[in-house]
Structures are given as C-alpha cells and as structure tokens.
Amino acid sequence: MGTRTNAPAYGAGGYPQQPYGQKAPKRKKPLLKRWWFWLLVIIVIIAVASAIGGGGDDTSTAESGSSDAQHSGEPAENEAAEKEAADKPAEEASYGIGDTVAADDWEITVAKVDDGVSQVGDEFLNAQAQGQFVQIELSVKNTGSDPNFFFEDDIKLGDEDGNTYSADSEAGIYATENNILFLEEINPGNTAEGALVFDVPEDADPNKLTFAGGLFSDPVEISLK
Known part of the structure; x- marks a missing residue:
C-alpha cells in the first residue's frame, strides 16, 4: 500500500486552516x-x-x-x-482785402483795416478800448429780393492763436460818421457802407474775418494780411 498524504483542511473563506496555536496570515488591503x-x-x-x-x-x-x-x-x-x-503751414483764406465775397443773399467787401486803436469817436461821444480796437471798414450789398438787415454777428474776427471775437456794437456807432450799416434795412440791389469795431487784447494779432451769410450758407474766410 502507498503512503497516504493528509491534505490540509480549509476553513471559511478558502484559506487553509493552520495547526492549532498558529495565526492565520493577514489579508492584504486593496x-x-x-x-x-x-x-x-x-x-x-x-x-x-x-x-x-x-x-x-x-x-x-x-x-x-x-x-x-x-x-x-x-x-x-x-x-x-x-x-x-x-x-504744416496754415491754409490761407481764399479772399483778401478788396475782394468781394458772397454768402447767401449778401456780398461784402473789406476796404480797410486799422488796429491798435485805443478810442473811437470824438471828444464828446466816444468809446474806450479795454485792449485795442480793430476797426474794419467794409461795404455790404443786398443780393436778395427782399429788404433785409445785415447782422454784425454774422462776421467774426479771428487771430493767430485761434481765438474768435465778436464786434463791439457801441464802439461801431462812433467809428465813422453816419455808420448806419446795422441800423437800417438794406433794399435789394443796394449797397451800404460802414465799419465793424472789435475790442481785442493788446497782444492779439488778428488775421482773418469769418463771414456767414445765413443759417444755410457755409462760412467764408477773408484774410486781413
């Protein structure tokens, strides 16, 4: 007869049972x-x-x-x-002194420019400049079909620094004799003469007029140099 080998006994969980007194090996954690x-x-x-x-x-x-x-x-x-x-050199105005400039229903011609004026008028009726007066003599012709007033606010004086000046209405009254340019209506086809007076700083260098004949006309520049 052959030798009989005892097979190990298995306990719960499929692990072989250890002999009495021996501990079962620890199961490794996943x-x-x-x-x-x-x-x-x-x-x-x-x-x-x-x-x-x-x-x-x-x-x-x-x-x-x-x-x-x-x-x-x-x-x-x-x-x-x-x-x-x-x-870049500054663009020169297209018109100068003596040129007739048209805008809307008006034609204006600048005849003469005087600057550095301290007083206009006579010894009894006059106006004193805060800085200096620039006096501009001009003629205005109504080219429309109806009588109309010429408004001095349509003309502005400009200087080398880009400043803009409005005319002094009171000084304009004393500037020349019978200066009624802005006081009476001008009939169609008629021409009136007068003067605009601007009170500007003493160190200002006026170089142009900007004329706008009406709300729908483009401004026109007139060189004073």
Whole structure:
C-alpha cells in the first residue's frame, strides 16, 4: 500500500486552516483602500492644478504686457501726428482785402483795416478800448429780393492763436460818421457802407474775418494780411 498524504483542511473563506496555536496570515488591503494612495493622488491633482493655473497667469501677463506696450505707443504716435500738423503751414483764406465775397443773399467787401486803436469817436461821444480796437471798414450789398438787415454777428474776427471775437456794437456807432450799416434795412440791389469795431487784447494779432451769410450758407474766410 502507498503512503497516504493528509491534505490540509480549509476553513471559511478558502484559506487553509493552520495547526492549532498558529495565526492565520493577514489579508492584504486593496490598493484603493490604502490612505497613502489617496494622499498621493491628492498631491498629484494639486500639482497639476497649480501648473495649469500658473500657465494661465503667464498668458494673461503676456497679453497684459502686449496691451501695455500698445497703449504706451499711442501717446508717441499722437505726439508725432500733432507735431506733423503743427509743422504744416496754415491754409490761407481764399479772399483778401478788396475782394468781394458772397454768402447767401449778401456780398461784402473789406476796404480797410486799422488796429491798435485805443478810442473811437470824438471828444464828446466816444468809446474806450479795454485792449485795442480793430476797426474794419467794409461795404455790404443786398443780393436778395427782399429788404433785409445785415447782422454784425454774422462776421467774426479771428487771430493767430485761434481765438474768435465778436464786434463791439457801441464802439461801431462812433467809428465813422453816419455808420448806419446795422441800423437800417438794406433794399435789394443796394449797397451800404460802414465799419465793424472789435475790442481785442493788446497782444492779439488778428488775421482773418469769418463771414456767414445765413443759417444755410457755409462760412467764408477773408484774410486781413
């Protein structure tokens, strides 16, 4: 007869039973149940998130830097454009003293310009300039079909610095004898003569008149130089 080998007995769970007095081997925990595994996963996630966030900041910084560079270049471009415009010679008016200028239903002709005048009128009736008077003698013709008044506010005086001046109505009354240019109607086809007086600073350098014949006419410039 052959030798009989005793097979080990198996207990619950499929593990072989150990001889009396010996402990059964411990069952290993699955990897997903180990705390250090999840700690490692959390560390990796944090590291990846930080890398992604840092990249976005770099991109934003780069874009911001590019935008700042563009904005910093704008003032220089504006200054260059302004300098170029300043270097260009000023456009001269199309008309000058002695030229007849038409606008709407009026024609005006500047005959003479006097500046540096301190007083207009005589010793009894006069007006004193705050700065200096610029006296402009002109004629006005009504080219319309109805009697009309010529308004002095339709003419403005300009200087080299771009300032605009309105006429002094009181001083205009004393400027010349029978200066009724702005006090009476002018019939169609008739021409009236008179003077405009502007009170401007002493250091002003008037160089042009701007004439607007009416609401629907384009302003016309008359050079006084």
